[in-house]
Amino acid sequence: MNIIQLSELPEKPTNPDMEIPESYNIWSVSYDHDQNPTRDLEAISLRETLSGMRFDTCLELGCGTGKNTLFLKNIATKVIAVDFSEKMLKGAKEKIPAGNVEFYKADISANWDFLSKKVDLIVSSLVLEHLEDVRPVFKKAYSALTPGGIFYVGELHPYKQYSGSHAHFENDAGKFSLQCFTHHLSDFTNAASEAGFQILAVREYFEEKPQSGLPRILTLLFQK
Numbered sequence: 001m002n003i004i005q006l007s008e009l010p011e012k013p014t015n016p017d018m019e020i021p022e023s024y025n026i027w028s029v030s031y032d033h034d035q036n037p038t039r040d041l042e043a044i045s046l047r048e049t050l051s052g053m054r055f056d057t058c059l060e061l062g063c064g065t066g067k068n069t070l071f072l073k074n075i076a077t078k079v080i081a082v083d084f085s086e087k088m089l090k091g092a093k094e095k096i097p098a099g100n101v102e103f104y105k106a107d108i109s110a111n112w113d114f115l116s117k118k119v120d121l122i123v124s125s126l127v128l129e130h131l132e133d134v135r136p137v138f139k140k141a142y143s144a145l146t147p148g149g150i151f152y153v154g155e156l157h158p159y160k161q162y163s164g165s166h167a168h169f170e171n172d173a174g175k176f177s178l179q180c181f182t183h184h185l186s187d188f189t190n191a192a193s194e195a196g197f198q199i200l201a202v203r204e205y206f207e208e209k210p211q212s213g214l215p216r217i218l219t220l221l222f223q224k
Contacts, residue, residue, distance in 0.1 A: 020130050023178050024064075024085035032065050032091065037207055038216060039067070042125055042154040045205045045219040047071055049152060050121075057119040059144065061108050061137075062127035066092030073101050076121060082106045082114055108137060118146045125154045129161075129180045134187060138195040142224055151197060151222040157204060158184050159214045188220055197222035 024031075046068055055076040063069050063081035065088050073079050079101045083089050089103055104114040109131060122141045128134045141151045161182040189199060200223050204215035 020084075020178055024083075024088050029087075031088070032067065038126065038156055041205050041207065041217045042219075043068060043071075045154050045203065045217050046123065046125060046152065049154075049201065049203065049219055049221055050075060050150075053121075053150070055120040055150075057117075058121040058123060059115065059119045061122065061124040063092055063103070064088045064125075066095040068123070068125055069096055069101060072121075072123060073099060076100070078102070080104065080114060080119070082108065084108075108140075112140055112144060115144055118144055119149065120146050121150050121152070123152045125152075126156065128153065128155055128183060128188075130178070132181045134183055135191040135194060138191040138197065142195040142197060145224040147224060149224045150200075151192075151224070153188060153220045153222070155183070155188075155218050157215045157218040158182060160216055163214060185218065188218075192220075192222050197224060 053075060056078070058072050058076035058079045060069055060072055060079060060081040063083045064085075066081070069079060069081050069092060072081075073096065077100060081092060081101055082104045083092070084105065084107045086105055089105055093103055106112070106114050108127070122145060124137070124141075128137065131137065138151075145151065161180070185202075189202075192199060199220070201219070201221040203219040205217035205219065206213065206215050
C-alpha cells in the first residue's frame with residue numbers, strides 16, 4: 001500500500017512539470033489502494049451532502065476510477081461520468097461495467113460536447129484545484145443544469161492549501177507532484193454568484209473528532 005502524505009510535499013518529485021492527465025494515468029495503478037485521507041474524507045462529504053436526494057441525470061466531472069460514481073449511480077437514474085485520464089477511466093469502467101453510467105474521455109475546460117441535454121445534478125470532486133480559473137466551469141455548469149438543478153463542489157480546503165498541501169503521490173514509477181492552484185472560498189462563491197447560482201450550503205470536514213486543527217475538505221452546494 002502506498003501512503004499519501006498530503007501535508008508534506010514529496011522530495012525530488014519525478015517530472016514535476018508532467019501534464020496532469022499523464023500524471024493521473026500513472027497514479028491510476030495505485031489510486032484505489034493508496035492511503036489518501038483527502039480522497040476518503042471528500043467521499044464522506046459527498047455522501048452526507050447528497051444523502052436522501054434523488055435525481056434524473058447526473059454529470060460527474062472528473063470521475064477518476066469511479067469511487068464516487070458507485071454512489072452517484074444509486075441516486076440518479078443516469079450518470080454521465082467524464083475524465084481526461086484514459087487509464088483512470090479504464091479503472092472506472094472495470095469497476096462499473098454496465099448499467100446506468102456512460103463514460104466519456106473529455107477535458108472539462110473545453111466545450112462540453114459530451115452533453116446532449118441538460119442535467120439535474122453536477123458533481124465536481126477534487127477537480128477544480130487543477131484549474132487556474134474556476135469561473136468558466138461555473139458558467140458551463142449553470143448552463144448545463146435544469147432549472148433548480150444542483151451543483152456540488154468538494155475540494156481540498158484552502159486552509160490546507162495555505163499550509164502547503166496539494167495533490168501528489170508516490171508509487172513504483174517515482175514521486176509525482178501535480179500542478180494545483182490555490183482557490184480561496186471567495187473564488188468559489190464569487191464564481192457561483194457571477195454565473196447565477198444561489199448558495200445552498202458551505203461545509204467543512206475535519207480529519208479528527210472532535211474537530212481540531214485545519215479542516216481538510218471544503219464542500220459547497222449551489223442551486224440554479
